[in-house]
Amino acid sequence: MIYLDNAATTKTSPAAQKAMLECMEQFWGNPSSLHTPGQKAAEALAQARETVAACIGATPREIYFTSGGSEADNQAIVSAALLGKRKGKTHLISTAIEHHAVLHTLARLEKDGFDVTLLPVDESGIVKVDDVAAAIREDTALVSVMFANNEIGSIQPIEEIGALCHEKHVLFHTDAVQAAGHLPIDVEKQHIDMLSLSGHKFHGPRGTGLLYVRRGVPLLPLIEGGAQERGKRAGTENLPAIAGMAVALKDACDHMQEDTQRQLALRERLIAGLSKIPHSALNGDPVRRLPGNVSFCFEGIEGESMLLLLDDKGIAASSGSACTSGSLDPSHVLLAIGRPHEVAHGSLRLTLGAETTQDEIDYTIQSVAEVVERLRAMSPVWDELQKGVRSYVIQ
Numbered sequence: 001m002i003y004l005d006n007a008a009t010t011k012t013s014p015a016a017q018k019a020m021l022e023c024m025e026q027f028w029g030n031p032s033s034l035h036t037p038g039q040k041a042a043e044a045l046a047q048a049r050e051t052v053a054a055c056i057g058a059t060p061r062e063i064y065f066t067s068g069g070s071e072a073d074n075q076a077i078v079s080a081a082l083l084g085k086r087k088g089k090t091h092l093i094s095t096a097i098e099h100h101a102v103l104h105t106l107a108r109l110e111k112d113g114f115d116v117t118l119l120p121v122d123e124s125g126i127v128k129v130d131d132v133a134a135a136i137r138e139d140t141a142l143v144s145v146m147f148a149n150n151e152i153g154s155i156q157p158i159e160e161i162g163a164l165c166h167e168k169h170v171l172f173h174t175d176a177v178q179a180a181g182h183l184p185i186d187v188e189k190q191h192i193d194m195l196s197l198s199g200h201k202f203h204g205p206r207g208t209g210l211l212y213v214r215r216g217v218p219l220l221p222l223i224e225g226g227a228q229e230r231g232k233r234a235g236t237e238n239l240p241a242i243a244g245m246a247v248a249l250k251d252a253c254d255h256m257q258e259d260t261q262r263q264l265a266l267r268e269r270l271i272a273g274l275s276k277i278p279h280s281a282l283n284g285d286p287v288r289r290l291p292g293n294v295s296f297c298f299e300g301i302e303g304e305s306m307l308l309l310l311d312d313k314g315i316a317a318s319s320g321s322a323c324t325s326g327s328l329d330p331s332h333v334l335l336a337i338g339r340p341h342e343v344a345h346g347s348l349r350l351t352l353g354a355e356t357t358q359d360e361i362d363y364t365i366q367s368v369a370e371v372v373e374r375l376r377a378m379s380p381v382w383d384e385l386q387k388g389v390r391s392y393v394i395q
């Protein structure tokens with residue numbers, strides 16, 4: 001199988017698997033216990049915390065391990081909102097293209113009386129720093145803008161937004177789940193107060209992630225109980241997964257430059273190949289995009305049927321976000337960049353990984369072209385477009 005759905009999840013690397021096994025065999029104690037097995041586990045936990053902190057320019061005390069990106073997003077936003085409210089600040093700013101872990105959290109807070117501003121993005125899927133500046137008010141408690149988008153790969157001007165928020169004394173959170181291990185992250189240089197990442201998006205295990213919170217920034221727990229994670233996240237730590245994530249993140253950061261160069265070349269080859277299909281369009285920015293992300297819309301077809309036919313050809317792809325698959329609503333991200341409903345339905349996302357080869361890319365270009373042609377031949381919409389009854393949206 002050719003796996004081109006690395007934005008949904010990545011294969012756990014052998015190094016991460018090894019670290020996990022080692023942890024289960026040697027560090028099975030409870031890190032909160034005072035006896036030797038417990039203290040050995042506590043040391044392994046401290047080691048993992050140091051490793052991940054170094055990868056993003058943070059200190060170990062600023063790292064809170066969570067069950068993944070979704071939990072980290074939820075905690076960052078809910079905590080900032082509730083703490084803001086105590087000071088009379090009930091306004092939250094984010095963007096229209098966030099992951100549902102952010103959007104649904106904001107929607108729930110809105111029902112509870114918070115005022116939410118979702119900023120638009122331009123046609124390449126990038127938020128304007130000026131729009132963020134204009135949206136900030138006296139009562140703004142938080143700005144949350146994702147580092148890079150999971151569907152169309154667009155990279156946001158995080159450093160500029162961070163600088164702006166610090167100048168205006170507004171808390172800044174970024175969902176860096178797609179960026180971590182793929183783009184350089186430095187929480188100091190980029191003025192980030194809170195950052196979410198997830199282990200399984202960079203060849204680490206699922207069910208683990210972290211929230212970085214700048215020292216001095218207060219944080220409320222989502223989960224109450226024991227004193228783990230300095231009282232900010234109760235529950236016995238998932239040490240094997242945490243250790244696997246730390247190894248995977250360090251590997252990804254150590255090899256970022258060469259991996260990026262390799263993926264960029266493959267990405268450009270794939271984009272050039274798919275662009276030859278008539279009435280197709282690349283979604284997102286051609287340059288400011290994740291090195292492994294390719295997203296296209298093809299006029300006159302359904303994304304879901306494309307996925308099934310590609311699967312038959314041995315290619316694992318996605319029509320957008322794994323979280324919206326199975327729902328008939330078109331992607332909120334594609335609608336936000338101005339794709340009309342009928343075009344947004346014909347989307348295809350191919351996300352490369354550490355193991356993707358040029359042969360796989362060439363086979364994929366050929367397969368997608370065949371599948372698009374086959375589906376168009378059966379599509380009543382395509383027939384109308386051909387006859388001129390309907391006009392093309394993508395020229």
Ligand SMILES: *Cc1c(COP(=O)(O)O)cnc(C)c1O
Pocket residue numbers: 007008067068069070071073099101146148149150175177178198199200201207208209
């Ligand atoms: C995958 C993803 C998440 C969710 O992370 P989980 O660890 O699966 O909960 C959040 N945000 C973005 C941008 C993602 O791609």
